[in-house]
Amino acid sequence: MPSPQDFTLITGASSGIGEALARRLAGERRPVALVARRTDKLERLAGELRAAHGGEVQVLTADLAKPGAGAALEAEVGRRGMVVDWLVNNAGFGTHGRFHELPVARELEEIQLNVAALVELTGRFLPAMVERRRGAVVNVASVGGFGPGPFMATYCATKAFVLSFTESLAAELRDTGVHVLCVCPGFTRTEFQEKVETFDTSAMPSFVWMTADQVAEQAIAAVGQRSVLVNGLMNAVAAGLYKHLPAAITTRLIGGMMKPKDA
Numbered sequence: 112m113p114s115p116q117d118f119t120l121i122t123g124a125s126s127g128i129g130e131a132l133a134r135r136l137a138g139e140r141r142p143v144a145l146v147a148r149r150t151d152k153l154e155r156l157a158g159e160l161r162a163a164h165g166g167e168v169q170v171l172t173a174d175l176a177k178p179g180a181g182a183a184l185e186a187e188v189g190r191r192g193m194v195v196d197w198l199v200n201n202a203g204f205g206t207h208g209r210f211h212e213l214p215v216a217r218e219l220e221e222i223q224l225n226v227a228a229l230v231e232l233t234g235r236f237l238p239a240m241v242e243r244r245r246g247a248v249v250n251v252a253s254v255g256g257f258g259p260g261p262f263m264a265t266y267c268a269t270k271a272f273v274l275s276f277t278e279s280l281a282a283e284l285r286d287t288g289v290h291v292l293c294v295c296p297g298f299t300r301t302e303f304q305e306k307v308e309t310f311d312t313s314a315m316p317s318f319v320w321m322t323a324d325q326v327a328e329q330a331i332a333a334v335g336q337r338s339v340l341v342n343g344l345m346n347a348v349a350a351g352l353y354k355h356l357p358a359a360i361t362t363r364l365i366g367g368m369m370k371p372k373d374a
Contacts, residue, residue: 116142118141121133123203157169180228195239196247202224209371225270226272230276248277249292294340
């Protein structure tokens, strides 16, 4: 068996924020383990990172929405002699539309990936971090997790769970040497937005958008500095409105903004 080596394990690493995090961390000479469903994209990214930075990059193909995927991933990490020093739970997706018109199987898959897989991987890799008294868990949520989100009801509910779960972990793990961070981006130029075909992204002004690289840079800088990061001034304002305005008002505002194209 190879000698153990510290890695940053990043789920959803084949595109978007996950890919941006992988590129930045590899640029800092951190060994990274890339996890996603699409082996071809992971291998292509791994090749680019090795060529650019010469560091250690591992590819771990896994569909975390499938039963047993978390246990299989943990076993493979152990088989390769890897130590998960940083765990980045970034994998996830969102559905858009009126809940009663959406396929319920897809909504359940969304909950499985956004919530259950995140909790499972945290539960599998966190105990060893606490034992070593070092490490970090970075959970990627959304500014949508601060309140209800009509037309993205399941997605916003899953991100509310991630936000609450992460803040609770941060309190529990204070003084253990393990850092916990919840990253809450807003509108970000990624595949995520491109796949939500029922929402007209062109209606959103350019100043509300961020790039995946901007989100990744802020996230890495925030590890060990705070437990919740809301990316960007506009998103921080939105999170503040969720907290201070009556729920009826914010729900109506968000519902108007996220209304499907055909509404």
